[in-house]
Amino acid sequence: MLKRVIFPVLIILAACSNPPEPKEKVVTNNSPSKHKPSNVKPAANPWKTGSYAPKEGETEGRKYVRFVTEGVFSDSTNNNNYLYAEVIVNTANAGILLRELKKSNPAMKFSEPVRIKMINSSGQELQLTSGRGWNNSGGIMIERNNNDYSQFRIFLLECEGIVTVEIKDSGAKTYNFNLNADGFSESFTSLQ
Numbered sequence: 412m413l414k415r416v417i418f419p420v421l422i423i424l425a426a427c428s429n430p431p432e433p434k435e436k437v438v439t440n441n442s443p444s445k446h447k448p449s450n451v452k453p454a455a456n457p458w459k460t461g462s463y464a465p466k467e468g469e470t471e472g473r474k475y476v477r478f479v480t481e482g483v484f485s486d487s488t489n490n491n492n493y494l495y496a497e498v499i500v501n502t503a504n505a506g507i508l509l510r511e512l513k514k515s516n517p518a519m520k521f522s523e524p525v526r527i528k529m530i531n532s533s534g535q536e537l538q539l540t541s542g543r544g545w546n547n548s549g550g551i552m553i554e555r556n557n558n559d560y561s562q563f564r565i566f567l568l569e570c571e572g573i574v575t576v577e578i579k580d581s582g583a584k585t586y587n588f589n590l591n592a593d594g595f596s597e598s599f600t601s602l603q
Contacts, residue, residue: 456593456594456597456598457478457591457593457594458476458477458478458594458595458597458598458599459476459477459478459479459598460474460475460476460477460598460601460602461474461475461476461477462474462475463475473501473502473503474501474502474601474602475499475500475501475602476499476500476501476595476598476599476602477497477498477499477500478497478498478590478591478595479495479496479497480496480498480588480589480590480591481493481494481495481496481588482494482496482576482586482587482588482589483586483587483588484509484511484584484585484586484587485584485585486582486583486584486585487582487583492511492512493511493512493513494509494510494511494586494587494588495509495510495513495514495516496508496509496510496576496586496588497510498590499545500563500564500567500595500599501602502602502603503555503560504552504553504554504555504560505552505553505560505563505564506545506546506550506551506552506553507527507545507550507551507553507576507578508545508549508550508551509550509551509578509586517548517549518545518548518549518550519549519550520544520548520549520550521544521549521551521580523542523580523581523582524540524541524542524581525540525541525542525551525578525579525580525581526538526539526540526578526579527539527540527541527551527553527576527577527578528576528577528578528579529563529566529574529575529576529577529590530574530575531566531570531571531572531573531574531592532570532571532572532573532574535566535570537562537563537566539553539559539562539563540559541553541554541559551578564599567590567592567595567596567599568595568596568599570592570595571592571593572591572592572593573589573590573591573592574589574590574591574592575587575588575589576588576589576590
């Protein structure tokens, strides 16, 4: 008797747990607008062009290109601290401004020469040494002495993609950041 009762109860439960299939809905698009193809915009050039304040008697200041990025720096006590880096290139020289911990801090001043190592995406390496500040406020100048500026400029003109930069001071500090060389050639040639 128990078998006779359980079997119909199971059939009723199975029928109740399977809801009926939903009715199909036909959706029509009565929109008066036509499908517009999406215009894929090329990536913006990361190298921005600017100009210095004009000197007395000049109507226009010298032009430069500028790249801004973030990275990390380490010293003997701390690793991977925040770094804000700016690279400025004009037709006479180049500068690298490094700001530790936050971008509103003043650029680092170096009293001893720094070693700069750059490696592009194809593995080519450029090594430079600089002992001069970009200006009185700090930074690193890459100047024409020893052809450093020419090597730096040509290296960036020939590169594509990401360039890793490592800067070491005479102490224990190491600064690391990446440059995007895409667009440098276009921006730099617009300076002349």
